Amino acid sequence: MTKKKKSILSDQRxxxxxxxxxxxxxxxxxxKEFRQYNTLLSLLDFxxxxxxxxxGVTFPLxxxxxxxxxxxxxxxxxxxxxxxxxxHGVPVVVAMLVCVLLGVLIGILNGVLIGVMNLPxxxxxxxTCMITRGAGSLCTATPWPGLTQEGGWFHSxxxxxxxxxxxxxxxPIGFLWMVILVLLMEFVLNxxxxxxxxxxxxxxxEAAALSGINVKFxxxxxxxxxxxxxxxxxIAYAAVTPTVQPGTGAGLEMDAIGxxxxxxxxxxGGYGSVLGTFVGIFVIMLLKxxxxxxxxxxxxxxxxxxxVLIVAVLIDIIKEKKAAAL
Amino acid sequence: MKIKKLIALGLCAAMVSSMTxxxxxxxxxxxxxxxxxxxxAAAEExxxxxxxxxxxxFEGLKANEAxxxxxxxxxxxxxxxxxxxxxxxxAADELGVTFTPQGPNSESDIADQVNMxxxxxxxxxxxLGLAACDTSSVTEALEKCAADGIPVVTFDTGVADxxxxxxxxxxxxxxxxxxxxxxxxxxxxxxxxxxxxxxxxIIGEVNQDATAQxxxxxxxxxxxxxxxxxxxxxxxxxVAGNEFYVNAAEGADAKEADADVVIQVAVPAQTTxxxxxxxxxxxxxKENCIAIFGSNQVAAEGVLAANANLNVLGSxxxxxxxxxxxxDAGSIIKAAVQDGTFLGAVTQSPLMMGYYAIYxxxxxxxxxxxxxxxxxxxxxxxTNMEDESIAPNLYD
Numbered sequence: 001m002t003k004k005k006k007s008i009l010s011d012q013r014x015x016x017x018x019x020x021x022x023x024x025x026x027x028x029x030x031x032k033e034f035r036q037y038n039t040l041l042s043l044l045d046f047x048x049x050x051x052x053x054x055x056g057v058t059f060p061l062x063x064x065x066x067x068x069x070x071x072x073x074x075x076x077x078x079x080x081x082x083x084x085x086x087x088h089g090v091p092v093v094v095a096m097l098v099c100v101l102l103g104v105l106i107g108i109l110n111g112v113l114i115g116v117m118n119l120p121x122x123x124x125x126x127x128t129c130m131i132t133r134g135a136g137s138l139c140t141a142t143p144w145p146g147l148t149q150e151g152g153w154f155h156s157x158x159x160x161x162x163x164x165x166x167x168x169x170x171x172p173i174g175f176l177w178m179v180i181l182v183l184l185m186e187f188v189l190n191x192x193x194x195x196x197x198x199x200x201x202x203x204x205x206e207a208a209a210l211s212g213i214n215v216k217f218x219x220x221x222x223x224x225x226x227x228x229x230x231x232x233x234x235i236a237y238a239a240v241t242p243t244v245q246p247g248t249g250a251g252l253e254m255d256a257i258g259x260x261x262x263x264x265x266x267x268x269g270g271y272g273s274v275l276g277t278f279v280g281i282f283v284i285m286l287l288k289x290x291x292x293x294x295x296x297x298x299x300x301x302x303x304x305x306x307x308v309l310i311v312a313v314l315i316d317i318i319k320e321k322k323a324a325a326l
Numbered sequence: 327m328k329i330k331k332l333i334a335l336g337l338c339a340a341m342v343s344s345m346t347x348x349x350x351x352x353x354x355x356x357x358x359x360x361x362x363x364x365x366x367a368a369a370e371e372x373x374x375x376x377x378x379x380x381x382x383x384f385e386g387l388k389a390n391e392a393x394x395x396x397x398x399x400x401x402x403x404x405x406x407x408x409x410x411x412x413x414x415x416x417a418a419d420e421l422g423v424t425f426t427p428q429g430p431n432s433e434s435d436i437a438d439q440v441n442m443x444x445x446x447x448x449x450x451x452x453x454l455g456l457a458a459c460d461t462s463s464v465t466e467a468l469e470k471c472a473a474d475g476i477p478v479v480t481f482d483t484g485v486a487d488x489x490x491x492x493x494x495x496x497x498x499x500x501x502x503x504x505x506x507x508x509x510x511x512x513x514x515x516x517x518x519x520x521x522x523x524x525x526x527x528i529i530g531e532v533n534q535d536a537t538a539q540x541x542x543x544x545x546x547x548x549x550x551x552x553x554x555x556x557x558x559x560x561x562x563x564x565v566a567g568n569e570f571y572v573n574a575a576e577g578a579d580a581k582e583a584d585a586d587v588v589i590q591v592a593v594p595a596q597t598t599x600x601x602x603x604x605x606x607x608x609x610x611x612k613e614n615c616i617a618i619f620g621s622n623q624v625a626a627e628g629v630l631a632a633n634a635n636l637n638v639l640g641s642x643x644x645x646x647x648x649x650x651x652x653x654d655a656g657s658i659i660k661a662a663v664q665d666g667t668f669l670g671a672v673t674q675s676p677l678m679m680g681y682y683a684i685y686x687x688x689x690x691x692x693x694x695x696x697x698x699x700x701x702x703x704x705x706x707x708x709t710n711m712e713d714e715s716i717a718p719n720l721y722d
Contacts, residue, residue: 246403
């Protein structure tokens with residue numbers, strides 16, 4: 001990485017922020033329904049789990065790895081949590097802890113397979129992706145308690161509802177927690193041993209090992225952090241999905257991973273930021289929510305998201321080349 | 327060496343994945359016990375209906391041998407399929423035959439299901455029960471069944487262009503009728519709003535896909551009945567949105583720009599509640615949207631998820647409520663019908679479909695001629711949910 005002082009315009013995060021603003025402007029201009037507060041509310045509702053997964057997977061991606069098990073893992077933990085509540089009368093708070101715990105456990109498994117046993121991350125997490133998908137399918141379709149049901153308080157973590165029915169006011173306080181988590185993890189990435197070693201592993205694993213870093217331990221921890229956030233994502237997912245459906249979840253990781261790349265994590269690892277992930281996810285969410293509002297069939301959303309990703313990665317590669325040429 | 331290792335690992339991964347999708351059906355045992363009560367009720371109903379029913383062909387049927395049938399469901403995603411398996415279990419117990427329920431992880435896993443079907447056929451079973459995820463993908467497998475003399479009974483979803491001699495009977499909901507039932511009941515609630523509307527109004531429809539025949543027929547059944555009803559009252563209609571359904575609509579007589587009523591059809595890119603919800607939201611947030619129909623459990627739950635923030639659904643159309651109608655059951659939809667968020671919903675009878683599928687297969691394995699067994703779609707709302715004829719089909 002060049003130490004040369006960069007202008008803000010060459011910072012991908014800034015470019016992506018401009019894209020977010022531009023997309024919002026275009027959709028608002030084209031659809032008056034999009035301009036409603038409720039649209040923002042729904043967009044935020046469905047962004048939390050994507051964002052939590054994305055914050056987590058930012059770390060493996062910075063090491064040059066990947067975690068494909070986050071989508072199916074998230075659904076699997078939400079299903080197991082829901083089944084515990086519905087069929088075994090477990091309190092919601094315990095189910096939430098179980099989600100996080102399962103996330104950490106699968107994270108440890110991924111970490112050990114990749115960091116200690118040297119499996120390629122793609123393959124190791126593909127296996128845990130299948131395992132979590134299958135394990136989730138053992139459960140039946142499970143709704144977590146609704147807002148007004150006993151145990152429904154957990155919805156208020158993400159969205160505060162004051163009043164009932166049509167006169168209710170809703171506040172997306174989840175957004176506040178997301179901002180705090182993003183700032184926290186940005187700090188962790190740049191100002192702690194763990195964060196700096198994560199970047200070091202991504203830049204040059206051998207050099208990192210030679211300089212005395214316990215590479216194995218930190219490599220495992222990268223996936224544990226990712227698993228932890230996947231567990232948190234499971235709670236956010238259960239809060240917005242009426243019924244968690246077994247067998248689903250495959251493909252959800254792609255939105256999160258896509259968002260991270262849009263946010264400027266280097267495709268080869270060694271560089272990235274959680275702030276970038278934060279804005280990157282909102283590009284994906286805006287496309288996902290906005291395109292139906294302007295009357296485009298859903299298939300176009302995937303095509304356009306794919307194209308946006310190509311552009312994002314190309315910008316990254318061009319930047320690298322320029323940096324190398326300097 | 328590294329490549330070899332990678333290949334070996336890849337194979338392991340493939341094996342693990344095939345294990346996870348294999349017919350592990352843990353809920354089955356629990357379900358059969360619980361089902362005992364509901365089944366009694368269902369059995370009563372069935373004896374009263376049998377007289378005029380095509381199911382009468384199975385009277386006195388006995389299995390010549392202890393047959394074993396592979397039964398392909400679309401997935402174990404929803405309790406809908408578990409109700410179907412309950413019905414199969416009941417019939418199997420009565421007839422002294424056995425069956426193996428199998429299905430992919432989700433209803434979009436078309437290729438997985440085709441693989442399972444091929445594996446099942448390779449074992450040369452005496453008959454095959456099939457609910458195809460994608461009706462056009464099973465043609466080859468059905469040709470093989472015809473060649474090998476394996477009788478196939480399709481349930482839930484029929485295969486319209488099945489190769490000659492493969493499918494001996496269909497046990498399916500009359501989906502065109504079921505969609506029409508939804509349209510009729512919805513129209514009753516919004517009739518006056520349409521009559522008194524100044525300017526254009528929108529009726530939404532969310533279909534989880536445009537590939538499965540049952541969803542296609544149901545979606546089109548709703549649209550065509552709605553067109554008929556609206557036109558009978560002297561208004562003009564246009565159908566907009568997803569191309570398949572726009573083309574399937576019959577009799578729309580106006581352009582989208584100047585029709586009195588626009589039926590807006592949305593299909594998400596994947597069959598998930600989230601994506602159905604985004605589509606529903608885009609329709610519901612239009613000021614002139616007066617009603618919306620979610621044509622299966624996933625789509626109907628998507629509509630409800632969208633309503634969680636918008637809060638526009640209700641049962642009083644005159645007061646400006648948007649009228650919502652669902653399809654199938656599940657605890658979320660049942661609760662919405664109960665509290666008036668949904669005007670009502672249409673239920674199929676998965677239990678009966680599973681039940682008759684086993685009967686039809688047994689008859690076919692005996693070498694008898696079998697006729698199709700159409701099952702109806704029933705309207706339910708807060709007033710009749712507890713009725714004996716409805717309650718057993720309303721799975722959680």
